[in-house]
Amino acid sequence: xxxxxxxxxxxxxxxxxxxxxxxxxxxxxxxxxxxxxxxxxxxxxxxxxxxxxxxxxxxxxxxxxxxxxxxxxxxxxxxxxxxxxxxxxxxxxxxxxxxxxxxxxxxxxxxxxxxxxxxxxxxxxxxxxxxxxxxxxxxxxxxxxxxxxxxxxxxxxxxxxxxxxxxxxxxxxxxxxxxxxxxxxxxxxxxxxxxxxxxxxxxxxxxxxxxxxxxxxxxxxxxxxxxxxxxxxxxxxxxxxxxxxxxxxxxxxxxxxxxxxxxxxxxxxxxxxxxxxxxxxxxxxxxxxxxxxxxxxxxxxxxxxxxxxxxxxxxxxxxxxxxxxxxxxxxxxxxxxxxxxxxxxxxxxxxxxxxxxxxxxxxxxxxxxxxxxxxxxxxxxxxxxxxxxxxxxxxxxxxxxxxxxxxxxxxxxxxxxxxxxxxxxxxxxxxxxxxxxxxxxxxxxxxxxxxxxxxxxxxxxxxxxxxxxxxxxxxxxxxxxxxxxxxxxxxxxxxxxxxxxxxxxxxxxxxxxxxx
Amino acid sequence: xxxxxxxxxxxxxxxxxxxxxxxxxxxxxxxxxxxxxxxxxxxxxxxxxxxxxxxxxxxxxxxxxxxxxxxxxxxxxxxxxxxxxxxxxxxxxxxxxxxxxxxxxxxxxxxxxxxxxxxxxxxxxxxxxxxxxxxxxxxxxxxxxxxxxxxxxxxxxxxxxxxxxxxxxxxxxxxxxxxxxxxxxxxxxxxxxxxxxxxxxxxxxxxxxxxxxxxxxxxxxxxxxxxxxxxxxxxxxxxxxxxxxxxxxxxxxxxxxxxxxxxxxxxxxxxxxxxxxxxxxxxxxxxxxxxxxxxxxxxxxxxxxxxxxxxxxxxxxxxxxxxxxxxxxxxxxxx
Numbered sequence: 001x002x003x004x005x006x007x008x009x010x011x012x013x014x015x016x017x018x019x020x021x022x023x024x025x026x027x028x029x030x031x032x033x034x035x036x037x038x039x040x041x042x043x044x045x046x047x048x049x050x051x052x053x054x055x056x057x058x059x060x061x062x063x064x065x066x067x068x069x070x071x072x073x074x075x076x077x078x079x080x081x082x083x084x085x086x087x088x089x090x091x092x093x094x095x096x097x098x099x100x101x102x103x104x105x106x107x108x109x110x111x112x113x114x115x116x117x118x119x120x121x122x123x124x125x126x127x128x129x130x131x132x133x134x135x136x137x138x139x140x141x142x143x144x145x146x147x148x149x150x151x152x153x154x155x156x157x158x159x160x161x162x163x164x165x166x167x168x169x170x171x172x173x174x175x176x177x178x179x180x181x182x183x184x185x186x187x188x189x190x191x192x193x194x195x196x197x198x199x200x201x202x203x204x205x206x207x208x209x210x211x212x213x214x215x216x217x218x219x220x221x222x223x224x225x226x227x228x229x230x231x232x233x234x235x236x237x238x239x240x241x242x243x244x245x246x247x248x249x250x251x252x253x254x255x256x257x258x259x260x261x262x263x264x265x266x267x268x269x270x271x272x273x274x275x276x277x278x279x280x281x282x283x284x285x286x287x288x289x290x291x292x293x294x295x296x297x298x299x300x301x302x303x304x305x306x307x308x309x310x311x312x313x314x315x316x317x318x319x320x321x322x323x324x325x326x327x328x329x330x331x332x333x334x335x336x337x338x339x340x341x342x343x344x345x346x347x348x349x350x351x352x353x354x355x356x357x358x359x360x361x362x363x364x365x366x367x368x369x370x371x372x373x374x375x376x377x378x379x380x381x382x383x384x385x386x387x388x389x390x391x392x393x394x395x396x397x398x399x400x401x402x403x404x405x406x407x408x409x410x411x412x413x414x415x416x417x418x419x420x421x422x423x424x425x426x427x428x429x430x431x432x433x434x435x436x437x438x439x440x441x442x443x444x445x446x447x448x449x450x451x452x453x454x455x456x457x458x459x460x461x462x463x464x465x466x467x468x469x470x471x472x473x474x475x476x477x478x479x480x481x482x483x484x485x486x487x488x489x490x491x492x493x494x495x496x497x498x499x500x501x502x503x504x505x506x507x508x509x510x511x512x513x514x515x516x
Numbered sequence: 517x518x519x520x521x522x523x524x525x526x527x528x529x530x531x532x533x534x535x536x537x538x539x540x541x542x543x544x545x546x547x548x549x550x551x552x553x554x555x556x557x558x559x560x561x562x563x564x565x566x567x568x569x570x571x572x573x574x575x576x577x578x579x580x581x582x583x584x585x586x587x588x589x590x591x592x593x594x595x596x597x598x599x600x601x602x603x604x605x606x607x608x609x610x611x612x613x614x615x616x617x618x619x620x621x622x623x624x625x626x627x628x629x630x631x632x633x634x635x636x637x638x639x640x641x642x643x644x645x646x647x648x649x650x651x652x653x654x655x656x657x658x659x660x661x662x663x664x665x666x667x668x669x670x671x672x673x674x675x676x677x678x679x680x681x682x683x684x685x686x687x688x689x690x691x692x693x694x695x696x697x698x699x700x701x702x703x704x705x706x707x708x709x710x711x712x713x714x715x716x717x718x719x720x721x722x723x724x725x726x727x728x729x730x731x732x733x734x735x736x737x738x739x740x741x742x743x744x745x746x747x748x749x750x751x752x753x754x755x756x757x758x759x760x761x762x763x764x765x766x767x768x769x770x771x772x773x774x775x776x777x778x779x780x781x782x783x784x785x786x787x788x789x790x791x792x793x794x795x796x797x798x799x800x801x802x803x804x805x806x807x808x809x810x811x812x813x814x815x816x817x818x819x820x821x822x823x824x825x826x827x828x829x830x831x832x833x834x835x836x837x838x839x840x841x842x843x844x845x846x847x848x849x850x851x
Contacts, residue, residue, distance in 0.1 A: 011546055017684035018717045019684060030678075032671065033643075033671050
């Protein structure tokens with residue numbers, strides 16, 4: 001500090017600090033900051049993410065205010081609007097999927113004025129029990145870690161040639177997926193597939209086509225078998241329950257064929273699986289042409305790993321025994337006990353024998369799916385009871401006649417194409433639950449067999465092959481990182497067309513022989 | 517009484533008021549500088565200016581970093597706040613601490629080493645933000661103090677103005693404005709520096725990188741508002757040991773004698789206080805343009821704020837803010 005400066009004290013002689021005047025300015029400033037803070041708390045991104053929810057609600061309320069069309073009751077109109085809103089929410093996924101069933105339940109009570117107890121009763125049916133039980137069973141089986149042994153059994157039968165291995169994987173995955181959920185089988189077998197690929201080469205680029213063949217064998221095996229038996233997927237159980245609810249009349253013995261039992265379903269649908277088995281392998285081989293055809297190196301390493309696991313333990317044998325017992329239960333007792341009760345008994349047996357912990361089941365089952373199917377079935381039943389399904393069916397049939405699709409072939413092609421289109425945009429089970437009432441009623445209006453129409457809806461809904469997100473089994477193998485979205489499209493289009501042709505052929509040539 | 521402001525007895529209330537008065541008086545006896553940084557390289561020049569002023573023992577330098585709350589669309593709203601909370605829980609630094617540490621390094625370069633001074637820290641929740649307001653105070657044995665403050669606020673400019681009310685400051689130093697709207701547009705959208713310069717109750721120094729230049733360029737229009745400002749800023753220049761240039765602009769040749777008189781008055785005022793004036797200059801033209809043109813060679817232009825309200829400025833403009841906006845050197849806007 002220089003001498004000249006000492007005579008001045010900055011605080012006294014230089015710039016002054018004014019006392020802050022706590023007048024309006026301060027309140028205004030705090031108020032402005034509170035406003036900024038509040039507006040910041042409003043998450044516009046969140047509102048934007050939910051935009052389809054608001055749009056759906058708006059569309060719904062506008063339609064509810066619209067005049068009721070001729071031939072339709074007010075409740076029927078409400079049900080149709082609710083189905084439309086549910087479909088929009090399914091497709092856009094604006095809210096978490098299990099929210100939609102909750103909204104459906106609320107809507108049934110509030111909009112349709114159905115007695116709450118009745119709504120609650122309509123939620124829990126044997127199909128829903130079956131969906132719940134088979135999900136629990138699936139978790140229990142995956143927990144046993146039998147995947148490497150299964151792979152070893154496959155290659156013991158097929159040898160080391162990749163074509164035969166691919167076929168073997170498809171068959172085994174298919175047979176498994178015919179009885180337990182397809183996504184479960186995919187999740188169980190994916191580690192084996194990836195093991196086989198990595199044992200062949202560590203560089204994913206060198207074995208891309210091999211990876212595609214093996215992984216698609218798993219997913220298509222699961223996917224084509226999902227319709228083979230009633231327990232292959234939720235959509236099958238839904239169709240069965242619709243047949244019973246819509247057409248079965250205890251006083252009329254002629255309607256007994258609408259009580260579809262396990263064996264009957266297999267007689268109808270299993271050929272669809274058998275026909276497509278060789279098609280899948282051939283398509284895969286011709287589409288992807290694997291780099292390596294002899295997999296003996298990978299298999300010798302797999303052999304080592306299986307030997308390291310030791311011999312089969314008691315719990316492994318018990319698992320197989322319980323699984324086979326459940327399948328027997330489905331085949332022989334489901335007409336008396338119901339599919340759902342058998343599935344639940346199987347799950348209970350796994351728990352009783354201590355093969356799986358409840359915590360694992362609780363964490364592994366997606367309970368939202370159970371809710372989803374429960375509410376979708378309930379809505380479908382309301383659709384029939386209010387006459388909405390018949391009204392839509394009549395309109396659809398008129399439209400079909402207008403385009404000249406009223407004969408057997410044309411009718412089947414149209415409903416199959418419709419179901420494929422819808423199920424490529426949303427979950428197959430939900431698509432069936434929403435579409436099936438209309439399709440069944442249209443079949444009646446068109447003078448076609450509702451059983452055949454129901455099968456077409458259930459089977460076509462599994463033809464969503466185009467994107468990785470179209471099917472749970474696809475999503476699972478896509479997660480392995482070996483495949484690109486374009487691969488799914490490449491094989492998916494061919495597979496979809498061939499499946500469509502196969503389905504139409506079966507529906508025209510084979511099913512009429514079974515009908516009385 | 518229902519309308520009593522306090523539940524204390526009159527005697528106690530008087531004692532409280534007296535304590536408050538004493539505290540205010542103590543604050544007033546100190547020369548308090550608020551240097552605002554935002555973490556960019558350019559903004560640290562405010563710390564350098566602040567450090568230069570920290571030459572007397574009764575000076576306080578408060579280095580303020582105002583961090584906007586993590587809000588809005590671009591940060592994902594609530595999720596961001598949760599993420600911040602878990603970052604803090606995991607022991608990560610609050611954002612902004614890094615910049616304040618850098619400010620300390622700059623103080624060291626300027627010859628103020630606070631690492632040996634005793635330190636005190638405080639934390640306060642603000643706006644429901646997990647980071648909140650944080651403060652570290654270093655107090656030297658001679659009485660100087662350096663405070664690092666990290667403040668959280670929904671709006672940066674208003675956060676700085678809030679900080680003013682916590683303890684009145686003699687001088688707010690802000691960095692160069694990156695955007696400056698016209699008077700009309702600023703009603704709706706004005707930058708941080710513009711808001712602070714127009715709303716601050718005390719003098720504001722808009723610091724640009726001009727520390728390599730010399731001299732204070734003090735402008736006057738000869739008005740009664742301008743004279744005390746000239747006197748006080750001249751004291752500052754004198755204490756800093758910088759040469760003083762007095763300057764006045766006449767808007768027409770006819771007004772030139774009046775401008776010369778204003779400069780002469782200012783010079784004699786300073787002479788009475790034994791403050792040397794290096795040179796005096798007078799120009800003719802538009803005030804803001806002349807000041808910017810002549811003053812840009814000096815370390816700092818000193819202008820007197822007209823004290824006009826926003827509405828008045830809308831119609832009449834303000835020479836002081838025009839200079840702050842256009843100058844190529846630091847500008848001290850004296851109030």
